[in-house]
Amino acid sequence: MNYLSEELKNELNQGKKTMDNPLNVIIATDCGSTTTKAILIEKVNGEYRQTYRGEAPTTVEAPFNDVTRGVLNAIAEVEELSGRKILDGEKIITPAKDKHGVDIYISTSSAGGGLQMLVAGAVKSMTGESAQRAALGGGAIVMDVLASNDGRLPHQKIERIRGFRPDMILLSGGTDGGTITHVVELAEYIAAANPRPRLGHTYRLPVIYAGNIKARDEITKSLGKIVDLVITDNIRPTLEKENLGPARMKIQDMFMEHVMAQAPGYGKLKEWVGRPIMPTPAAVGYLIEKVAKSQGINALGVDIGGATTDVFSVFETVFNRTVSANLGMSYSVSNVLADAGIKNILRWVPFPFTEKDINNRIKNKMIRPTTIPQTLEDLILEQAICREALRLALDQHKLLAVGLKGVQQERSIADSFKQVESGQSLINMKSLDLLIGSGGVLSHAPRRVQSMLMMMDAFQCEGITRLAVDSIFMMPHLGVLAEVHEAAATEVFEKDCLINLGTCVAVTGTGKPGDDCVSYSLTIGSETFNDSLPFGELKLYPATKDQKVSIEITPKGKYDAGAGLGKTLRAELMGGVAGVVIDTRGRPLALAVKEQDRIDQLKRWFNAMSMYPNI
């Protein structure tokens, strides 16, 4: 999938950079809500490597009100560290010559709250859901989904539209040639609300219409004079087909041309870049999609930030992204507490805490979001919250990453007793090959094995799953680079971006702790371990990513290691900075009910994984 319109590409290719120019030195920035991160990518000895990085506070808000100041500061840090002169005053020097200049500057942005959208579809579970997927795939945070059948009265819908000040609206509804009543009704509500854009007083709110082609004239009549209306292909031309590409592309074009152009300093930044600025999550999604498709694997990526958690998945080549807008580790940490409940957080903590104390600590993190845990106790609590935030984010992702609803299914006689509805979740942990974590709490965990167990616990991997973390949150930069130079992006992704943690081999099924569960023969390099592990345990075997690792594992009859109940599984595995973990804790993962038993259990697991010092 390509995220740039042909029109835009042509325009760009007539401009500053073309693929004919060799790209040997690339500077890329990601303007985040709080920090602007710059990385330098250079061709060293024939291969692309990420060589230096710099960061500075983002300056999109008062008192600076100019995003480029943060960009210049971050690049200046790269200059200092690399010794390469990149800036000439406020100008980026191009092209590169010796230790001067770069060949291209590219950027992503999520500053100022990212891209906030409202989507509308005729039927909530059909076009409403498709519209939501299109907006999320385009890199947006979806503020609300309006639908004819969402249970709200007309005036409530209108109030809702007016109450939000979105950056953009995506309106869809109806299959091509079908009834136009519902989608026109939604357009009438939007017109009555006369919504104002979040940024800028003077421009009209962009509304993308991607619904029934037969309704285009009526939609134009309703909305044409009130909003900046853009019409594109229907996202659901037939019940059986979802066509999100054109709407996603329009969202990204409009993001840069209309929305971000209103944000302070972006007019200038737009002139500096060699490719259009992409919304950060769109770039990350683009990269994950590319990697999964090129390697023919199922992949799941999660980026847990201070305010939001993004989940990206590619299962059976279908890409999905969700944003849990209020699940995060600082600004939204209190919401994790509200959604998960204090007991769910405490179940991952191997010592007693009072609820009052936890509550106050979490709220103090919310109001002072940049603080870091200093004590081990605080670190363990933060990692417990992370597990719950990830768990909830995946639950939300599963609800949206589904097959199309309302589609007639062909059934054989054998299926006639099964109640399989359309719209089943595409997320199947057993078929997941690669799980990538990103965001401070995962990327900067003091021990890498902590990131591994946090993800294993939260996502409850099944069978064989390779785990990795994004070392310095480089995926946005590489996503936009992939637009320009896919080979360079892929090379840096494999060599510098991903830190392989290792592989988890997890059995599913439930049992009693201590019961016989699996026996296995694990070969790491020249050494072979013939071992067995009872139910309810974890065992870590150090193995680096360069070592050849293979396993033959046989579970007892009621357990499944990935090949089926009681069936032997043989596989090649990949090591990493943590190694290979055999996980016989079962799925769903059950913690002991009695507090002391649970504390003992957690301590045993943490010690088996060498998670923390002195626990």
Next chain:
Amino acid sequence: MAHAYTPGLQVFEKTIVSKTRTLPLKGEVMVKVGDKVTSEQYVARTELPNEVQSINIANLLSIEPVDIHSYMLKKEGEAIKQGEAIAENKPMFGIKLFQKTIPSPIDGTIENISTITGQVLLRMPPRHVELSAYLSGTVTEIEDGFGVTIENQATYIQGIFGIGGEQNGELLVLGDSPSEHLTDKMITPDMKGKIIVGGSYVDGPTLKKANELGISGIIVGGIDAEVIKDWLGYEIGVAITGDEDVTTTLIITEGFGKIPMAQRTYELLKKSHSQKASITGRTQIRAGVMRPEVIIPLAEGADNMVKDTDVSDISGIVIGNTVRIIREPHFGELGEITSLPSELVNIETEAKVRVLEVKLKDGTLAVLPRANVEIIEGLNR
């Protein structure tokens, strides 16, 4: 990180406070540059579009949407009264018995008549919105039709977190020290409309009583998170507050738990006892940080205003600065920076971070991540 600094809460005894007051939609500004205004005075007003109601006339009259116009008695844009007929059918042979009339459910105007959906949208008359000055002072700028900027010389104190919107009232400092708890026995009915200042903590019963008595505001060092949950009836999930439906605006200056109010904050509030103050609990931690605030306009001196410190002057922390520790294990304590080592240091969690050394009140030294302290602004210049 280049140009990194650790901003803290602003606490100024004397500074210029400037407040821009903006209408949600274009309207009328009621004052001019140079006018002196009081905090309660209205400075701008506008009309906001009111609620819309819909009636599906086509369904009600059993007609095709495309024919709706010939059944409507009112056109788009026309004013309507509640009960007034807006559409009627055309009974066969004009027999009155079969006449069906659709009355308007509201006063307002006809907004839209749709020939596709058969729906008619009716809009209620606009709502009038008046904007108060909030800060008493001098009007220094007008944004035509949108709002004004008001300035005054004032004592300015930021809190860390608040609940509730703007309030004005006389400040009353209760108790004798910043570590004293504010209790329900300390508040009385004659404090209605006042803003009361406690020490380190306010509990649930006191908060409840303050609301019942109509006390305008409470300013204290700390509160337990569960007290706020009980008070509001829900958990604050994201730190965006200010629109809660509460009588008493709450401002906490230090954080959650029992934490003595910073001495300087307490002293400034004490000095302002019985002065009039403007407060808001509005807090937004993300994207355009907003903290709750207490503004106590100074009696005179509008003519010889001192300029506020520019943010760009905040170049970093230096040895000798007083900082507040904002995370365990010394949460809430104040200390003086004694050393700023440049190398990364392994802390208890095994993370390698930039640290500083702080001398605590009791004379002991503590090594802390730099991210876990904040400068008390206004104290270190």
